[in-house]
Amino acid sequence: MARNDFPLSYEMTGELVSLFRQELQECNLQPGETVALMCDSRTNPHYPAAFMGAAQELGAHVFELRVPFFTSSTRRIVRAASDDVIPPRGPLEAMKAADLVIDMSTVGWLYTNVHNQILASGTRTLMVNNPPEVLRRLLPCKEIRERTRAGAAFLEKGTKLHLTSRAGTDLTFSKKGRKGIFQYGASDIPGRWDHWPSGQVACAPIEGSAEGVLVLDVGDIVLRVERYISEPIRCEFKSGKMVGIKGGGIDGYLIREYMNTWGDEKAFIPAHIGWGCEHRAIWIEQALPGPGGGMDAESFYGNILFGMGANYFVGLGGANVTPAHIDFCMRNCSFSVDGVAVLKDGEIVVDELK
Numbered sequence: 371m372a373r374n375d376f377p378l379s380y381e382m383t384g385e386l387v388s389l390f391r392q393e394l395q396e397c398n399l400q401p402g403e404t405v406a407l408m409c410d411s412r413t414n415p416h417y418p419a420a421f422m423g424a425a426q427e428l429g430a431h432v433f434e435l436r437v438p439f440f441t442s443s444t445r446r447i448v449r450a451a452s453d454d455v456i457p458p459r460g461p462l463e464a465m466k467a468a469d470l471v472i473d474m475s476t477v478g479w480l481y482t483n484v485h486n487q488i489l490a491s492g493t494r495t496l497m498v499n500n501p502p503e504v505l506r507r508l509l510p511c512k513e514i515r516e517r518t519r520a521g522a523a524f525l526e527k528g529t530k531l532h533l534t535s536r537a538g539t540d541l542t543f544s545k546k547g548r549k550g551i552f553q554y555g556a557s558d559i560p561g562r563w564d565h566w567p568s569g570q571v572a573c574a575p576i577e578g579s580a581e582g583v584l585v586l587d588v589g590d591i592v593l594r595v596e597r598y599i600s601e602p603i604r605c606e607f608k609s610g611k612m613v614g615i616k617g618g619g620i621d622g623y624l625i626r627e628y629m630n631t632w633g634d635e636k637a638f639i640p641a642h643i644g645w646g647c648e649h650r651a652i653w654i655e656q657a658l659p660g661p662g663g664g665m666d667a668e669s670f671y672g673n674i675l676f677g678m679g680a681n682y683f684v685g686l687g688g689a690n691v692t693p694a695h696i697d698f699c700m701r702n703c704s705f706s707v708d709g710v711a712v713l714k715d716g717e718i719v720v721d722e723l724k
């Protein structure tokens with residue numbers, strides 16, 4: 371995604387201050403708290419500037435950290451989850467000392483030891499890297515908070531997950547003992563991570579438990595390679611690993627290449643599965659000119675979000691450590707938890723989760 375696609379006018383910063391102040395209030399930022407602004411050399415420069423002004427308006431202390439974009443693990447396929455994104459001394463201690471970290475970096479470090487250590491210190495972290503128009507449209511709201519909390523509580527109680535679709539998906543997982551997590555786009559509790567914007571629930575299936583077939587259907591979205599699928603792709607799972615990716619023309623080819631290029635078997639292990647709760651998300655956003663950001667696709671109401679690869683993140687409780695991570699966003703799926711249908715053909719069917 372072209373994160374450096376931003377206007378160079380100074381006025382854009384001014385336009386964002388009010389929006390970012392609202393988001394900091396959603397994060398329960400209090401006067402006297404400290405905010406760390408985490409950036410790299412490809413961060414949209416308007417974002418830290420506007421957050422600095424917004425945090426000061428709310429009476430908080432604020433400072434900025436900037437690290438290089440290129441590290442030994444940075445690849446063309448960005449979003450490598452690697453500990454060397456953050457230098458081993460300095461930024462880690464500074465972020466642990468802050469109350470709230472606004473992560474505007476363009477290389478992912480969600481699934482890293484560094485991030486887990488920061489959260490363990492009680493610091494709350496918020497990822498912000500979507501375009502301004504998406505941030506504005508999907509500001510956190512009460513409805514999404516309630517819907518995602520209810521969904522995560524429902525998911526947390528379950529042990530067996532079953533995903534099906536008319537396109538041919540028939541896939542089971544165990545999540546025994548794993549958490550149900552909610553994302554509503556604000557980090558307002560000590561030790562919490564979130565990504566603005568978000569509206570979704572998820573869990574990390576037990577590694578080794580996935581069995582069956584996943585069919586990505588026409589119109590589904592594969593993030594990282596930024597593709598809407600144009601012909602069905604059949605992915606087979608055995609003993610918890612994806613063992614075959616068949617069909618799909620150029621889309622299937624790109625997914626196979628993405629998975630294989632890491633040279634890591636752990637890329638083929640499911641990372642997370644859950645559903646989207648955001649009624650304001652727009653499916654077509656990712657296809658419009660300019661950076662889409664990906665969160666409309668992930669959070670779309672009734673969508674299944676299925677991630678592969680890294681899930682080593684204290685919030686999820688996953689155990690898979692790898693730099694690889696790719697997300698499949700799928701409509702029209704049916705999903706059940708311990709035999710109780712949550713989604714039918716892409717519609718949420720449990721009244722208290724609607």
Ligand SMILES: [Fe+2]
Nearest residue numbers: 677678696697
């Ligand atoms: Fe993911």
